[in-house]
Amino acid sequence: MPKPIDNDQLTFPILIGDIGGTNARFSILIDAYAEPKQFPIVHTADFATIDEAIQTTVLDKTSVQPRSAILAIAGPIKGDEIPLTNCDWVVRPKAMISDLGFSEVMVVNDFEAQALAVASLSEENRETIGDNPMSPIASRVVLGPGTGLGVAGLVHAQHTWFPVPGEGGHVDMGPRSARDFAIFPHLTPIEGRISAEQLLCGRGIVNIYTAVCIADGVEPKFTNPADITATALSGVDPQAAETINLFVTYLGRLAGDLALIFMARGGVFLSGGISQKIIPALKRPEFRLAFEDKAPHSALMRSIPTFVVTHPLAALSGLAAFARTPSNFGLAVEGRRWRG
Known part of the structure; x- marks a missing residue:
């Protein structure tokens, strides 16, 4: 079982995701200095699982394959299977590591991501x-x-x-x-x-x-x-x-x-x-x-x-700020970060 690790920097390129009850938004941050590469908004109802959505709408559409992922989800985070509050998706970080090729996955609350954005808006x-x-x-x-x-x-x-x-x-x-x-x-x-x-x-x-x-x-x-x-x-x-x-x-x-x-x-x-x-x-x-x-x-x-x-992608902006300089934020990672 992957164990929680310290709040060090995720490995680039990083998939960033803001997963709500109705829509999911994704981008890839190539390095700490790049602007995130945006992808079209995903309707959660169009895909049976979040893994399918990531594979179909992101990984199959780019030659840049992310090494790690940080996902903000609408719902409390507990355990290795994390259901969303207002849609049928379940986030399974260990399965993402084995099936989607990530070396590590971090999951935070969607409004933590909004708070990260507000820190530097x-x-x-x-x-x-x-x-x-x-x-x-x-x-x-x-x-x-x-x-x-x-x-x-x-x-x-x-x-x-x-x-x-x-x-x-x-x-x-x-x-x-x-x-x-x-x-x-x-x-x-x-x-x-x-x-x-x-x-x-x-x-x-x-x-x-x-x-x-x-x-x-x-x-x-x-x-x-x-x-x-x-x-x-x-x-x-x-x-x-x-x-x-x-x-x-x-x-x-x-x-x-x-x-x-x-x-x-x-x-x-x-x-x-x-x-x-x-x-x-x-x-x-x-x-x-x-x-x-x-x-x-x-x-x-x-x-x-x-x-x-009024930022159109505030949560993604907040996650990108954390991914670039995690030392600026006291973001708790215990039980919410997995490494393969």
């Missing part, structure tokens, strides 16, 4: 939400509504960035305003509770919209989150518009809670496609008002900046 790859555009070298938080809801912390200490993975998308969310109390009874609980991911992801948009329609006594018109979002931003449907207002409010509440937990003076970063699509809604007052409404620490919250990550 340039101003042109982020959009400021609120009045504070500065991001000091201090602890940060990244969260991203997508197929699910990912959360990670990024602690800065001893001149090193330490990503802190977790399952923060599954914390409880509860009603607060009078309107919340009218809507929450119509949300679908999971084993008796409403988690953040029940509200703050693609299906969460649909959940909120359906509950708003039921509370208003109207028939829901939409079942697709993209349709709800587009209609809301156009302002032609009051229930869709309220859905996105509530979505950014709930996102602001959770982002503020996480900022307090991590004392994230370096900022809170919203990643993923949904955040990018709703930037106009995030720039309206609701998000920052909910973010800052944390008495007795409202003054502290006003000083913490918030951003949307």
Whole structure:
């Protein structure tokens, strides 16, 4: 059985992968100075296994054969068989080593990769939400509504960035305003509770919209989150518009809670496609008002900046930064790195 090894540099060329519930993105980093070679986005539903996807869409398409791999996956990492939370793929590092020709494989949480990106994100790859555009070298938080809801912390200490993975998308969310109390009874609980991911992801948009329609006594018109979002931003449907207002409010509440937990003076970063699509809604007052409404620490919250990550391949960028200079990051590898 391959044993965990120290946090030394992976062997180039390195396959880098960002594996989500719906899409997988791959690139190859030839050496520490090269720009990653990108490959077309893979739909996870199109392939029975991740190994098949890598072989067909990457290895069969390039003469550069990677010696090692670092993969960011949407799900907790434990053992030699690692299932993804929101798709049927299972990552088996030992099988990848024997079948795909890698000398070593490292697996990290997908939001650790987002946190690695946030550690070095340039101003042109982020959009400021609120009045504070500065991001000091201090602890940060990244969260991203997508197929699910990912959360990670990024602690800065001893001149090193330490990503802190977790399952923060599954914390409880509860009603607060009078309107919340009218809507929450119509949300679908999971084993008796409403988690953040029940509200703050693609299906969460649909959940909120359906509950708003039921509370208003109207028939829901939409079942697709993209349709709800587009209609809301156009302002032609009051229930869709309220859905996105509530979505950014709930996102602001959770982002503020996480900022307090991590004392994230370096900022809170919203990643993923949904955040990018709703930037106009995030720039309206609701998000920052909910973010800052944390008495007795409202003054502290006003000083913490918030951003949307606009880099199109942020996770791959973060993994590439680690692959180039792993000594800059306190990334835990025990039980998550295999060598043949």
